[in-house]
Amino acid sequence: MRVATFNILNGRVPTDQHVDLVGFREAIRRLDVDVLAMQEVDHNQHRSDHADLTAIAAEAMGAPEHRFVAALSGSPGATWIASTGEEQPDAAAYGIALVSRFPVRGWRVVRLAPVPVRIPMRFSGRRLPELVRDEPRVAVVADVESPDGEVTVVNTHLSFIDWWNGRQLRRLVADIADDTGPVLLMGDLNMGPERATRLTGMTSGVQLLTYPAAGPNQQIDHVLVRGSVRTHRGEAVALPVSDHRALAVDVELLQHPV
Structure with a gap:
């Protein structure tokens, strides 16, 4: 099977920040x-024409299984609050999504707390640091029944704050510790491959530069594997939308652990 992780930037074109739903479908x-694991996914947001980007991706893939999980509910600049998972299905929200052409036997959600206080951050062109508030993060875990067997697939988008995203990643790995079969952990981890593999004890399925899309100089998007898994033919794909390249790889589930 072929898998990919893609931070879609709400379906925006980074050169002028407009949402291009046609370009998103084409991507x-x-x-x-x-x-497909997606991050920065809008659901019923004004800035993305109130579209359900998860449903659009599922239709474009011909995928019957899909799940959007909100990290934030409401709209940016207005009622932007942490999602609880109890929101109405048509509520405006922002988060991650997992889409599968193969059957999914079960889903679960792991909520990852943000840094509890405002923290100073330095931004390009600014002389002094600014106090910023971290966003809540979330992961979705799916038990996918692929043609080669069942595999646990995890999608997440971790904090941009280095010392905190490591805590979030360890929390997530602890949650899937009892999954004894093959595991794929995908997403925008906001860290490089050496740190991601060290913190998880997993193997990088593909090491290619993914960010920024126009001339990537770092890899913060990952497909990590554990167990009886072998990967082939990885590529970082520049697409009509987003400031990230999508990271895609062929995955083979083996009969015996590697």
């Missing part, structure tokens, strides 16, 4: 993967 079709 998903061009990827042509069986399982």
